[in-house]
Amino acid sequence: MTSSAPKKPAGRGVAPLPKGARERAPQVLASLERLYPDARTELAFRTPFELLVATVLSAQATDVSVNAATPALFERYPDAHAMAQAEAEDLEPFIRRIGLFRGKARNLAALARLLVERHGGEVPDDFEAVVALPGAGRKTANVVLSNAYGFPAIAVDTHVGRLSRRLGLSVQTNPDRVETDLQKLFPRERWVFLHHALILHGRRVCMARNPQCGACELAAFCPKVGVEA
Incomplete structure (x- = not known):
């Protein structure tokens, strides 16, 4: 893996810090x-892949609801290689109680396939590579890189x-x-x-x-x- 810390967000035209x-x-x-x-983090995870999945699921949802859903999900799909074989419809029953579950199921299925195709099934420790994954963004990348790989973020x-x-x-x-x-x-x-x-x-x-x-x-x-x- 090629290690890459989070990139600084663009700051042009930004208002000054508040007084004091x-x-x-x-x-x-x-x-x-x-x-x-x-x-x-209050998200339950054992591996970078589990953290990535849990963070994608946590968007507009509580950590409690995510933690309730992921044990069964990870038992059935423990890594990217296993989840890459699934269709979105296969994932939906595991996350049905989480908000926006259909869109998240589509993202997870696509995300797992890209991890296998581009990164050998491993979650990259590279900011831009994580941001490029379906359902991920700057916040997700910061969560994964800081909690899984120790990057300051x-x-x-x-x-x-x-x-x-x-x-x-x-x-x-x-x-x-x-x-x-x-x-x-x-x-x-x-x-x-x-x-x-x-x-x-x-x-x-x-x-x-x-x-x-x-x-x-x-x-x-x-x-x-x-x-x-």
């Missing part, structure tokens, strides 16, 4: 480290984007530009931890609706306390 973002960032990181010292999902704006770390709504802002503010060696911790905080405290600002340890320096971002 560089001062808040160390406070945010320190608080998250106290709250979630062992933060990691920040995967921006809805939680990471929402908290970045609420905490005054970015004004961007485009995930790629949020990623760029966070990369400017936090040490490279803490990028993987950061995105996992922000996701956990977004699920447990700083929810999209009814955020628990009164119980939030980040509220003291959060410029959006009680305000929807």
